């Protein structure tokens with residue numbers, strides 16, 4: 131295992147983190163009720179992680195059973211506390227709420243302190259202001275740090291680049307959890323700025339949100355040979371010295387094999403990696419009407435997240451990534467600030483965005499084309515149904531398991 135310094139926290143973390151959001155039944159409320167197969171799955175995954183040299187576990191209050199499952203697994207495994215680090219996250223909105231939430235999270239985890247606490251989801255200006263306001267939750271987290279309940283404070287984000295940069299500049303945080311991978315390089319300036327400010331950089335979901343890499347298109351599979359898409363992307367991320375660790379939601383033995391294979395390949399990029407990188411890089415200039423994700427076209431009065439929709443188009447045109455595009459595109463309008471923006475079919479062709487696009491793209495036409503190729507009503511309905519089921523279970527849990 132390779133270990134890197136997590137920025138100014140000065141903690142050494144394995145470059146792979148065991149992400150705790152994919153254990154069996156993990157998302158099923160109520161949070162305190164732990165089916166045996168869920169606990170067994172978490173124990174097995176945590177053991178495998180420790181055996182592989184992974185010393186960092188990541189979870190969040192928002193992952194429903196996640197903290198309770200890790201709590202049960204850590205009790206069962208009995209590893210000395212100094213040999214592993216735990217990150218959890220939460221999004222309390224006031225100072226008062228913050229202490230109560232952190233104490234509840236520590237009780238679920240069965241720990242006296244967490245190594246890293248991330249304010250969960252600085253996803254837009256409003257949430258940024260709510261988190262960092264004087265007397266607000268981040269200030270309260272700093273008091274809990276002084277009391278020893280938390281060792282280091284950071285934030286996680288699904289926000290546009292400008293918000294991430296603003297949050298980094300506050301100097302309130304020691305680490306940042308963000309999206310950055312081969313198929314989404316827009317946040318490179320945030321990775322670099324975090325490095326300059328000595329913040330640890332944690333990469334969220336490099337395999338799933340990073341391109342559904344366990345199920346790559348034939349084209350991506352072929353371009354990545356002899357590496358797998360997972361290996362190539364992990365090595366791409368780790369080629370940035372600012373990046374500390376990649377969060378992998380491993381919950382089956384094959385996930386460990388797939389992800390650990392990315393390590394041990396020597397320097398980044400090695401003589402094996404380089405030709406792959408060159409083949410992949412050669413695709414981008416061939417994409418007709420490619421969006422550069424500059425964000426200049428925003429805001430759209432219809433609330434369309436133009437760069438994200440056109441990113442899916444880039445990947446579809448350049449890398450045949452239809453399965454990934456369908457998976458992500460059909461999540462729009464269902465995830466609130468975690469994945470904002472309306473379907474491209476809402477474009478009224480008002481033309482507001484056109485003069486702002488430095489590439490002079492015919493945005494309405496490209497949006498229409500992307501919607502036609504990616505929209506799937508059955509998938510949208512299935513997603514909505516799953517969300518409703520989750521909400522129903524959470525409500526049931528609140529009423530009957532208080």
Ligand code: SF4
Nearest residue numbers: 430477478480481483
């Ligand atoms: S043309 Fe379409 S995408 Fe562009 S600003 Fe108007 S509604 Fe939004």
Ligand code: SF4
Nearest residue numbers: 421422424425427487
């Ligand atoms: S302005 Fe043009 S290139 Fe930039 S994100 Fe919008 S559509 Fe893409």
